Amino acid sequence: MIMKNAGPHRIKTISEYHQFRGLPKPEHPLVSVINLDEIKNASVATQTSWVFDFYSIALKRNFNAKVKYKYGQQTYDFNEGVLFFMAPNQVFSVETDGDYTLSGWMLLIHPDFLWQTPLAKTIHQYEYFSYSTNEALHLSDKEEITICNIFKSIQQEYHSNIDKFSQAVISTQIELLLHYSDRFYQRQFITRKISNHQILAELDEILKAYFDNDNLIENGLPTVSDIAKSLNISPNYLSSLLKVLTGQSTQQHIHLKLLDKAKEKLTTTNLSVGEVAYQLGFEHAQSFSKLFKAKTNFSPLGYRKSFN
Numbered sequence: 560m561i562m563k564n565a566g567p568h569r570i571k572t573i574s575e576y577h578q579f580r581g582l583p584k585p586e587h588p589l590v591s592v593i594n595l596d597e598i599k600n601a602s603v604a605t606q607t608s609w610v611f612d613f614y615s616i617a618l619k620r621n622f623n624a625k626v627k628y629k630y631g632q633q634t635y636d637f638n639e640g641v642l643f644f645m646a647p648n649q650v651f652s653v654e655t656d657g658d659y660t661l662s663g664w665m666l667l668i669h670p671d672f673l674w675q676t677p678l679a680k681t682i683h684q685y686e687y688f689s690y691s692t693n694e695a696l697h698l699s700d701k702e703e704i705t706i707c708n709i710f711k712s713i714q715q716e717y718h719s720n721i722d723k724f725s726q727a728v729i730s731t732q733i734e735l736l737l738h739y740s741d742r743f744y745q746r747q748f749i750t751r752k753i754s755n756h757q758i759l760a761e762l763d764e765i766l767k768a769y770f771d772n773d774n775l776i777e778n779g780l781p782t783v784s785d786i787a788k789s790l791n792i793s794p795n796y797l798s799s800l801l802k803v804l805t806g807q808s809t810q811q812h813i814h815l816k817l818l819d820k821a822k823e824k825l826t827t828t829n830l831s832v833g834e835v836a837y838q839l840g841f842e843h844a845q846s847f848s849k850l851f852k853a854k855t856n857f858s859p860l861g862y863r864k865s866f867n
Contacts, residue, residue, distance in 0.1 A: 567608035567650050573667045576611070587721060589672035590729060592714045595619065595661040608650055614668040614688070615645040616736065618698075618706055619661065640703050642740060643695035646688040664710040668733065676730040678737075685737050686795040687744055694796045702743050709736045748803040755800060758790060762801075765789045766816040775840035780817065783809045818854055821847070825863045832859045 570576050573591045577584060580598050585591040595617075620640040640663065645651065647670060673679040682688075687696070698706060713732045716725065748755060769781045786809055787794040798809045805812070817839060824835045836847035851859050 567610045569610045569612070571612045573613060573669060576667060586717060587672075587725075589669040590717070591667045592710060592717050593665040593667070594714070595663045595665055598661050610648060610650050611645060611667075612647050613670065614647060614666075614682070616642070616666040616668075616740075617644075618642050618663040618665075618703070618710065620663045641695040641697050642706060642743075643692055644685070644688045644690070644740070649689075651692065664707065666710065666713065666733070666736070672726065673730060676726065678730050678734050681734075682737070685741060686799050687740065689793060689795040691793045691796065694793060696740060696744055696747060698743065702739075705739055706736065709739070744799070745803055748800050755804060758792070758797075758800065759804065761790055762786065762797075762812065763816075766813065770816055770820040770839070773838075776838060779840040779842075781813060783813070786813065814850065814854060818851065821851060821859070822862065822866075825859055826866045835859065 570579065572588070573585050574588060577591065580593075582593065582597065618640065619642075670679075673682065687694075709732060713729055713736075716728050716732065719725070765786060766781070769775065783794050783798065787797045790797060794809070801807060801809055801812060807815075821835060821839060824830055824838065825832075828835075830838070832848060833844040836844040839847065841847040848859055851857070851862070855862060857865060
């Protein structure tokens with residue numbers, strides 16, 4: 560039984576993870592594919608936090624434990640098949656009353672395994688490695704079969720004799736897995752219309768409250784992290800969601816609301832451009848004017864004159 564630690568328990572190597580789970584030594588020190596059905600019941604006292612020094616991609620079913628992720632310490636109960644991703648140095652924790660069972664697949668990839676492969680440069684582009692656990696990918700039955708088949712293909716190559724082609728073959732299959740996951744996430748953004756449209760409505764209300772508040776003078780413009788925290792979701796998930804639903808990033812949404820407020824002040828008050836900029840949280844009027852011109856093709860004074 561793993562007792563509660565003062566801080567996260569760090570797993571530095573894939574071999575160390577195998578040893579912790581009571582699995583045979585990995586056949587390759589930098590990559591491993593694990594059938595979670597082979598892991599015996601695990602036991603955790605109260606709560607245990609973990610940090611891996613490697614990537615983890617896990618398809619989990621019937622996981623009757625609560626999992627928390629570092630962002631917001633939100634919980635998610637894995638009582639159905641979901642796919643979630645962790646990059647190195649991310650903190651997560653397992654909280655359960657006793658034994659819990661695992662079913663599914665897990666792929667562990669040390670960053671060194673990707674060295675001199677195309678994936679070494681592109682893996683950072685997959686934003687879902689930074690999503691919270693409650694933002695995990697829910698797979699349809701058909702999608703789950705696709706993902707499981709890729710895991711099995713990696714497993715087959717993994718158990719073959721290691722040769723000079725092994726790294727390229729496995730990294731290509733990993734890249735295929737990531738491409739499919741990206742596709743399925745796009746589908747998830749679209750099919751969860753009600754909850755996602757609620758997020759859009761909440762986003763609009765939060766931004767309106769930000770720009771109606773005199774605290775902009777003290778706090779400055781809201782950041783993407785500020786907005787995501789207010790919505791209780793991760794910044795990358797919010798940006799990915801908005802790009803699919805609206806074609807614009809979170810930062811663009813912030814700028815649009817900012818411009819609406821700026822246009823209102825320019826056309827309904829006699830405030831100078833500097834005063835408008837100051838009230839909107841800008842330290843320098845030049846920065847405000849530059850942004851306004853870039854987004855509207857008008858200078859602030861030019862817009863005021865054209866409106867009048």
